[in-house]
Amino acid sequence: MKKILVEHLKYRYPQAAELALNDISFEAEEGEKIGVIGRNGAGKSTLCQALTGLVPHFYKGAYGGRVIVDGTEVLSSSISEIVLKVGIVFQNPFTQVTGAKETVYDEVAFGLENLGLPRGEISSRVDAALELLRIYRFKDQAPFSLSGGQTQRMAIAGIIAMRPRIIVLDEPTSQLDPQGSEEVYQALDDLSDQGLTIVLTEHKIEKIAQYCDKILVLQDGRSVAFDTPARLFSAEDSDAWGIRPPVYTSVCRKLLRPPTGVYPVTLSEAGEALANWEAST
Amino acid sequence: MKQLTLYVDKQSFVHAVDPITKLFYVAFAILTSMLVPTAYAGVICALLSLSLLCLAKVIKNASPVFLFIGFVLFTVVVIQGLFGVNNQTEAFRLSGLIFYREGLITGAKIILRVVNIVSAFLILTLTTKASDLVEDLVRAGLSPRIGYVITSVFQIIPQMISSADIIMDAQRSRGMETEGGLMVRMKAFIPLIGPVVLDSFMSTKERAMALEARAFSAPNKKTFLRERPAYTYAAKLRGAFVVLTLAALIWRLAA
Numbered sequence: 277m278k279k280i281l282v283e284h285l286k287y288r289y290p291q292a293a294e295l296a297l298n299d300i301s302f303e304a305e306e307g308e309k310i311g312v313i314g315r316n317g318a319g320k321s322t323l324c325q326a327l328t329g330l331v332p333h334f335y336k337g338a339y340g341g342r343v344i345v346d347g348t349e350v351l352s353s354s355i356s357e358i359v360l361k362v363g364i365v366f367q368n369p370f371t372q373v374t375g376a377k378e379t380v381y382d383e384v385a386f387g388l389e390n391l392g393l394p395r396g397e398i399s400s401r402v403d404a405a406l407e408l409l410r411i412y413r414f415k416d417q418a419p420f421s422l423s424g425g426q427t428q429r430m431a432i433a434g435i436i437a438m439r440p441r442i443i444v445l446d447e448p449t450s451q452l453d454p455q456g457s458e459e460v461y462q463a464l465d466d467l468s469d470q471g472l473t474i475v476l477t478e479h480k481i482e483k484i485a486q487y488c489d490k491i492l493v494l495q496d497g498r499s500v501a502f503d504t505p506a507r508l509f510s511a512e513d514s515d516a517w518g519i520r521p522p523v524y525t526s527v528c529r530k531l532l533r534p535p536t537g538v539y540p541v542t543l544s545e546a547g548e549a550l551a552n553w554e555a556s557t
Numbered sequence: 558m559k560q561l562t563l564y565v566d567k568q569s570f571v572h573a574v575d576p577i578t579k580l581f582y583v584a585f586a587i588l589t590s591m592l593v594p595t596a597y598a599g600v601i602c603a604l605l606s607l608s609l610l611c612l613a614k615v616i617k618n619a620s621p622v623f624l625f626i627g628f629v630l631f632t633v634v635v636i637q638g639l640f641g642v643n644n645q646t647e648a649f650r651l652s653g654l655i656f657y658r659e660g661l662i663t664g665a666k667i668i669l670r671v672v673n674i675v676s677a678f679l680i681l682t683l684t685t686k687a688s689d690l691v692e693d694l695v696r697a698g699l700s701p702r703i704g705y706v707i708t709s710v711f712q713i714i715p716q717m718i719s720s721a722d723i724i725m726d727a728q729r730s731r732g733m734e735t736e737g738g739l740m741v742r743m744k745a746f747i748p749l750i751g752p753v754v755l756d757s758f759m760s761t762k763e764r765a766m767a768l769e770a771r772a773f774s775a776p777n778k779k780t781f782l783r784e785r786p787a788y789t790y791a792a793k794l795r796g797a798f799v800v801l802t803l804a805a806l807i808w809r810l811a812a
Binding site: 310328330334354355356360363364366368370371372373374375376377378382383385386387388389390391392393395398399402419420430434435438479541 | 580634669686688701704708709712715716759760761764765766767768769770772773774775776777778779780781783784801
């Protein structure tokens, strides 16, 4: 079942001369993990906001095409309706803290209170989200007392507690140290196991190649490729998109003879491919 | 990170009173001391508030505030005693300066009013969490948006101060002088304020989007995670404060 359907999406910010998104089309099935990559200013964050209704409802501006998430058309729905289907996590973990709650537990419950859920339902959802994100032990701490990785996981817990079927993460590890990034990716693995459809923008190519089922490449607001990581990074013209393939792909492309056309994108795949190649020569 | 709060976490019957009843008390103590035409009401209200601060075990935390206003009020009494508009009757002389009875009485009345206002508000602020006060007000019908703005200020301002410190350290590491005379500090302020303001704008935009993503604008009625047990004597106390304030008003009108 298609969870995300984007058709000919165009968007221009108010007072901007050029389109931030220009004729973007792609789709995602239930449980798929979609990576979005591209240079700074390529339109990755704008696309994330378009999937959650912040574009055009929060930013206004000129909008064309259509975005359907979990059967709901974004343009004709309010943000408060869309957030029940799609959750979004932003780059900066600290600006996602509401500042209105004194404990991590209450912070995660904030969205559920806004939805008007009964107290018992709120508690059970918050408990489950904190357990899933492995931050239950911090539940009585002040939200601003957590580290970057813990705060980002708290932000994800706040979104997950609202039980969306799609989660969009806009460079969720860009401001985190390696340990914080690893904590977030572990949390994403757990979410993926729950069957959520995940859209993730990221500059760490090795990570996104390892993690995602498909990758969408954006360049100056246009979609230039949408394929599996192996096919996408093995393409001869991938350098023209301004995207560096994972180091494992580059190494295998140089070493494997005759050229295989499709190269490994992760360390384990590369190790296996090189071992097989060595055995055959 | 520190929070902007004066709340003192102690166990006392004053802490147990709900925030809205405390607000009723603040209104009662201030209005009664102003409305009743004799000074006795002001003295009684001030003594009551000071006693409540003692019983709440927060009088030590209140003392710096009283020390500060004490200095200001002392200057008011001196100025009124020397130069009050209605000064006629000499009270005493000190180092050649003449203090007048009318001015000193006016100064004493001002002291009484200020002590009443400050001590009543200290009972509220020292024994009530800001978030509890706002949550009770939202439950009572205050807009959640206004409630959010009030509560978030207590946590977000310290975070902004922390960001400003980081920006100041960054500017210092690039050779900016921040210590020294007034001119040096004023010069340092300009390269500091730009990044701080821009950072605040960006943070505000992102926080607004994060709030939208958490259904902050949902049109349905909010619920609350925490059950707030009703204070047993809330209705009786609030009723008593209203009756006493009305009595003070009638006394004032009849006088």
